[in-house]
Amino acid sequence: MLSVQGVTKRFDGLVAVSKMSFHVAAQEMVGVIGPNGSGKTTMMNLISGVYTPSEGGISLHGRQISNLPPQHICREGIGRTFQLVRLLPGLTVLENVKAGAVFGHKRRWGRDADQFALEMLERVGLEGQSHAPISTLTYIDQKRVELARVLAGEPEVLLLDEWLAGLNPTELETGIQLIHDLRDEGRTVVMVEHVMDAIRSLCDRCVVMSSGTKIAEGTPEEVLSDKEVIKAYLGDDNA
Ligand SMILES: Nc1ncnc2c1ncn2[C@@H]1O[C@H](COP(=O)(O)OP(=O)(O)OP(=O)(O)O)[C@@H](O)[C@H]1O
Numbered sequence: 005m006l007s008v009q010g011v012t013k014r015f016d017g018l019v020a021v022s023k024m025s026f027h028v029a030a031q032e033m034v035g036v037i038g039p040n041g042s043g044k045t046t047m048m049n050l051i052s053g054v055y056t057p058s059e060g061g062i063s064l065h066g067r068q069i070s071n072l073p074p075q076h077i078c079r080e081g082i083g084r085t086f087q088l089v090r091l092l093p094g095l096t097v098l099e100n101v102k103a104g105a106v107f108g109h110k111r112r113w114g115r116d117a118d119q120f121a122l123e124m125l126e127r128v129g130l131e132g133q134s135h136a137p138i139s140t141l142t143y144i145d146q147k148r149v150e151l152a153r154v155l156a157g158e159p160e161v162l163l164l165d166e167w168l169a170g171l172n173p174t175e176l177e178t179g180i181q182l183i184h185d186l187r188d189e190g191r192t193v194v195m196v197e198h199v200m201d202a203i204r205s206l207c208d209r210c211v212v213m214s215s216g217t218k219i220a221e222g223t224p225e226e227v228l229s230d231k232e233v234i235k236a237y238l239g240d241d242n243a
Contacts, residue, residue, distance in 0.1 A: 005030045005192055006051070006082075006161050011060035011070075013046055020046040022216040023060070028161065031190045035203045035224065038213035039237055044196040045087055047213070048165045051194070052084045053077035064161065081109040083159030087166045087196075089146045091138050091153075098134035101125055101152045108157015117156075124152040128182060144175040151182065162186070164195040168202055180205065200228065212236070 006028040013021040021043040028034050036044050049055045051062055053074035062070040069077050083104075091100050101121035105112040112120050125134055128148040138146065147167060154162060168179045180202050186193060187206060197203055203210060203224050210227045212220040214236035220227045227233050 005032075005065060006194070007063045007066075008047075008051070009061050009063070011047075011050055011057045011062060013043075013050055013055055014058045019216050021050065021057075021213075024213070024216075024218055025060075026211045026218065026221060028192060028194055030192055032208050033187050033191075033193045033195065033206055035207035035210040036194060036196045036213065037198070037200075037203060037210055037227075038219075042213040042236075043216040044213055045165055046216075048084065048163050048194070048196055051077075052082055052163060075107070078108060078157065078159075081160035082163065083108060083154040083157045083161070084163035085147075085150045085154055085165060085167050087169065089143075089150050091146060091149055093138045095138065096134065097125065097130065097136050097138065097141070097149050098122065100138065100149055101156050104153035104156035108154075109160065110158040112156075121152070121156050124156045125149075127155060128152045129178075144171055144179065147171070147179070148182075160192060162191055162193045164193060164197070166196055166198065168197060168199045176202075204228070 008024055008026050011021060011024045024047060036047060038044055050057055053072055057070050061068050064080055064082060069080055098121055101124055102117050105117040105120050122134060125131055128151050130145060130148050130152065168176060171179050183206055207224050210224050211218055212227050212233050219232045219236060220230045
């Protein structure tokens with residue numbers, strides 16, 4: 005469904021992503037993991053069109069998308085959440101989610117968009133909060149709104165950039181369960197995540213990045229016991 009082919013991204017002299025290639029099949033949940041600064045968020049930004057690759061290409065269903073602006077990539081069917089939650093603070097919870105329905109992959113309008121946004125709020129456990137201002141929400145509830153917003157766009161591929169980061173242990177359990185439910189629905193997901201318990205229990209496959217390159221790919225068990233991966237995370241002495 006999604007194919008990343010030889011993608012490199014340079015920021016002046018710095019190569020943040022180098023010759024990355026991987027594929028994501030329909031209904032697969034793929035984890036992108038790696039130490040801090042290894043290029044994971046840049047990879048998400050390349051897939052979602054925030055950045056254009058310096059080299060290489062990205063395709064969805066065989067159609068090149070890497071030359072399109074982010075709003076067109078979203079329309080094509082790639083939806084995302086952000087490492088630091090990005091909501092529209094002047095709008096209510098419902099209005100934020102409705103924006104996802106209106107500007108997402110499937111274009112819903114008016115009452116249909118309202119109804120669908122309400123369904124998505126229920127889906128993430130926020131029923132009854134639809135008219136709350138964003139500023140009154142807890143952090144996990146803000147994350148839920150962001151998830152509801154991206155789901156409201158009915159993306160074919162969902163990119164989750166550290167969606168579990170910053171949650172306390174109880175919230176983490178709830179958060180992992182929410183992603184489990186997405187998995188059970190057969191959604192196609194690419195998730196950047198540092199929470200290894202989540203990677204183990206959720207992902208079919210992982211791509212491991214270090215210094216901008218892919219150093220391993222396989223099931224969570226395979227990559228987490230790979231010497232190169234252990235070295236990248238912990239240094240030579242522990243490999
Ligand atoms: N817009 C930018 N301009 C210049 N350098 C950038 C830019 N975005 C990212 N980088 C650099 O690219 C490298 C990879 O950063 P990136 O945020 O993609 O890593 P990451 O794996 O997501 O890290 P973390 O796990 O800490 O979020 C870093 O050295 C970072 O400083």
